[in-house]
Amino acid sequence: MTGTGRAADSRATDNRSRPDRQDRTARGIMELVAPAGTPAALRTAIAAGADVVYCGFRDATNARNFPGLNFSRDELAAGIAHAHARGAGVYLACNTYPQAGREHLWRQAVDDAASLGVDAVILADIGLLGHARDRHPDLRLHLSVQASASNEDAIAFYQRHFGVRRVVLPRVLSLADIAALNHRITVETEVFAFGGMCVMAEGRCALSSYVTGESPNTTGACSPAAHIRYQPDGDATLARLGAVTVDRFAPGEPVGYPTLCKGRFTPRGATPGTASGPRRDGVYLFEDPVSLNVEAMLPELAAAGVRAIKIEGRQRGRAYVEAVVAAFRRALDQAGRDEPATAGTLAAMSEGGSGTAGAYRRGWQ
Ligand code: SF4
Structure with a gap:
């Protein structure tokens, strides 16, 4: 076992004595949603203080389908049991768009996630949302950022037709946009808090296809x-x-x-x-290699009605996940106090060594 592994495992025990996510919700603390590219990363993220991890199956049904990443059905079952035993949750990202003639792969992913007991599935495709609504009426549905729903009418459409309970907002909205939106909608919102930036209409980028x-x-x-x-x-x-x-x-x-x-x-x-x-x-020409970092904005995001913050990076290693999740756990739990919560940890973990508030701070429309 590595030193990181030992540290994470000892914190797993400590984590059980911390308030679980229901308690934090009752206290108005935003939910901390962490990436888990592997079962080991799932355990590390929960030990470091994640309320929920998000992960995907080892196939094209999720947008981080890299070799060596993701979960088999058995691994997800074990991960859910591990998370639930510690008061944490698991969301399953099934957020790519089914390809003609292969739709069964995506439908099966939703069916398996439901039967394994995930806390929510993260979907973008309306056909798949319809499948989940019809076959699994009790399954909590979150709208993926891939759907690029960024206004009241679009979000109301997904809520009305599919019963979506939460929407992951695209990284093109300002803080003022998010606050105004949350006044007009009744579904929860989740925003990206840390990690790499995508410059296209979120996950619909085709740049990689050209090459x-x-x-x-x-x-x-x-x-x-x-x-x-x-x-x-x-x-x-x-x-x-x-x-x-x-x-x-x-x-x-x-x-x-x-x-x-x-x-x-x-x-x-x-x-x-x-x-x-x-x-x-x-x-x-398109985008600098910088990391989004909202640490300094956590009280403002909470005041804007945001329910959950999400860390990008299912392709990142355990050490990264552990450091970033632990830093945000401290920052969320200490929000409003004077002392800096993360002592430079997040700056050191930023892509390209620098951070940005992205569109959250922009003053233009
Ligand atoms: S915006 Fe960049 S990182 Fe995102 S999918 Fe496109 S090429 Fe990849």
């Missing part, structure tokens, strides 16, 4: 690992996705995982290397 033929929409994976190559270029390192060079890292520069939205490119027509033009190694 690899695979994307979150089709196989559940953006920038699939089988298409990634790192190769030396003099003293530098090229990060390539298929036939495309996505980034060039200078000697000593941390080498990141290449996704097209966060690659550095030289725009057509620009003159590389000039003072006014892009740097020779390109610029971030």
Whole structure:
């Protein structure tokens, strides 16, 4: 067992003596929803203080379908038992769009999740929502961010037709938008709190498809690992996705995982290397590699009526999950007190070493 594992397991015991999520709900504390890419990450997240973990089956039914990740049916059953014994919950993400002729795979995922006793399924497709509504009327339905429902009418549609109880809001809304929305709707809202940013209409990004033929929409994976190559270029390192060079890292520069939205490119027509033009190694044309971080905004999010905050990153390792979940557990439990809760932990875990409040703080419409 690793040192991290021992620490997590000892905290698992401590966790049982902490107030469970019903108690925290009664105290008005927002629910902390953590990623679990593996059964080990599930146990780590709960030990670190997650109220709920979200995970997916090991197939194309979830948007993080990477090799080595996700759960078999037996693993999910064990994970649910582990979580429930500690007062925590498990949400099952079945949030990709069923492909023609293969719909049975997605319907079976919903059926299995229901029979295994998940606390909610996270869905985006209206056909699948209809299936869940008809076959499992007692199953709690959450609307995935993949559905991109960001206004009162859209959310009311999903509530009226499918009985959706919670909506995960797209990361394009400001704090003022969220507060106004929560005044007009009666379903719960969940917002992203920490982790990587997607720049497209949430999970409907097709960038990866152009280069690899695979994307979150089709196989559940953006920038699939089988298409990634790192190769030396003099003293530098090229990060390539298929036939495309996505980034060039200078000697000593941390080498990141290449996704097209966060690659550095030289725009057509620009003159590389000039003072006014892009740097020779390109610029971030779509999005900088930064992490969303709402730690400083937790009281405002709670005041805006947000019910739950979500940490991105089912593809992250246990050490990351443990550090980020523990930091947010402290931050939520200490909200309103003067002392800093996380002592720089979250800044150190940020992608690219820097954080952003994203659209939550934007002043423009
Ligand atoms: S390419 Fe970027 S925006 Fe598109 S799915 Fe991947 S991470 Fe998200």
